[in-house]
Amino acid sequence: MLDGTWRTSAQAKAAERERIAEDEPKAAKEASKKQIKANLAAAEEIEDLNTALDAIEEGVALDPVNFFREAHVHLLLHENARQAGRSARATPIDSRRNQHKQRVNVDGGIFPTLQPGTPAPALACALCPSAEPQRTRALPSSTCWPRVGANMRCGGRRAAGSRTGARDWRAPMTPPPFVISIQSQVVFGHVGNSAALFPMQAAGLEVAAIPTVIFSNTPNYPTQHGRALPPEFFSDLLQGARERGLTERADFILTGYIGSLDVALMVADFVAEAKAVNPALIYLCDPVMGDTDPGLYVPEAIADVMRDRLLPMADIATPNPFELSWLTERKVATTWDLEAARQILRFAPEAQLITTGCALEDTTPGQIESVILGPEGIISRHPTKRLPIGLPGTGDLFAGLIVAGLARGVPLPRAVEIAQNLTSRALDHANALGAGEVVLSEPEFRRALVALDPN
Incomplete structure (x- = not known):
């Protein structure tokens, strides 16, 4: 199948080994991300919100990919639902979360880390880059009320045919096989x-x-x-x-x-x-x-x-x-x-x-x-x-x-x-x-x- 312009098998294997060696730092980074995700899943399992937030912050600091952004909003949506059933005098679970007013860079864009009780439309808008107001990223279908993305648009208007339904925040955000x-x-x-x-x-x-x-x-x-x-x-x-x-x-x-x-x-x-x-x-x-x-x-x-x-x-x-x-x-x-x-x-x-x-x-x-x-x-x-x-x-x-x-x-x-x-x-x-x-x-x-x- 070789036509004289392709590398020999030995050359191709050597080049592949060089690429693998160059990718060792990336592999280490991916291993860290995998461990952080495991820590997050374990915290969700026992409903340890503080540890879950710590894992999310660590993940965003390592690599601000969409997974950690979605996990953060999922957490806040759950707290929004919990806070809705409390009296106005109820105190937040963690004082550190009350101070989450800073803005965090994610994937080249910026979103605010909002505290519990933030209205759902604001959560949806918070994920929209300013230049793309209609491209709110959808969360996995297991997300608790309200589902952001396919069912919501910025400004709080719900897309046609949408539904709401309370879900336990511990329900795993399971991707397809x-x-x-x-x-x-x-x-x-x-x-x-x-x-x-x-x-x-x-x-x-x-x-x-x-x-x-x-x-x-x-x-x-x-x-x-x-x-x-x-x-x-x-x-x-x-x-x-x-x-x-x-x-x-x-x-x-x-x-x-x-x-x-x-x-x-x-x-x-x-x-x-x-x-x-x-x-x-x-x-x-x-x-x-x-x-x-x-x-x-x-x-x-x-x-x-x-x-x-x-x-x-x-x-x-x-x-x-x-x-x-x-x-x-x-x-x-x-x-x-x-x-x-x-x-x-x-x-x-x-x-x-x-x-x-x-x-x-x-x-x-x-x-x-x-x-x-x-x-x-x-x-x-x-x-x-x-x-x-x-x-x-x-x-x-x-x-x-x-x-x-x-x-x-x-x-x-x-x-x-x-x-x-x-x-x-x-x-x-x-x-x-x-x-x-x-x-x-x-x-x-x-x-x-x-x-x-x-x-």
Whole structure:
């Protein structure tokens, strides 16, 4: 994939190591912010307002990002509601808060740190930069009365259709599950991120989609244009993700198709870095490298990186039978073969292997199945009807649906079952339309994503 103008693999890796070294101060800052947020959450849990304010002030001093501004206003809104029920002679909880008349710089703008009892419209206006009176930043939906932002405008006028409702200030300001998805992208069609992104977003996840290649269309058309991202460009995208703190925020990383060796090595370094700074992160590796009919469709060097670098870091892996057979250099025909293959691959001790699209010797005729294996062997088998259609992007959609289910709190076997059912529905709909690729617009498919829950 190299054309002579790109850096060699060794040069790309050296440049990446230099960037990581330069980013150590930023990493330390992010670690401090994470600790401050933990202190704030602990103070909220026991309703220790003084400690919560201390944490907010420390956070604003370190990095005046919107999170701490929102947390501060959330606190004041709660106090506003509490004060409204007290007599005029009631004293504030903390004398230090009565002195909060100074103004604090936040994100290049200024807002006053108002004391409890401030009218709600004033709180809304306080967050508006003077030049942008109609762009009050919305607080998370868990904010107690009144909700600032979407339901309020400066001057105290409430937007149409708004409601009020008292909420306990301790209710967590919980962001949606966050996913970093690193795989292919197409202008037209549904493969890679173009297949996985919509289902995850429809299920209520926030997704940072990082492309490894950008093509005009899926590969089943007479022509295809585009290319793998140049290593320098891809490296810049990863650096931007670091600078935005995405690795610390992420609940999941999903990787799929990779089109060049340099990019594959950078993906491996990025995943390793992310898991080091965020041990709770769940990494799903979909080793997209080939299938039964086309055979191996990535260079062997990329497949080697998937086997030797990516899969050993995976918490969940979703190879098809061809990929598993290539990775382990053995035939996959029985459940014993699956268990042996898991032992050959250098998975983490608790990693889960989901082999998709299996037609094993004991699989019911006319069906295929997904088989989940853990460290103790087979966890569950999930048979489904074999459809008379095979379309690009099927595995990418399936992996994205598994992440969506897990992120919504669905146990892994149930998440696989849901992913399999919804993938079959999308393929059925494509077949009925005579489409040459996966179709994601079927109404029941979309409704099922919005309604996704653990039950």
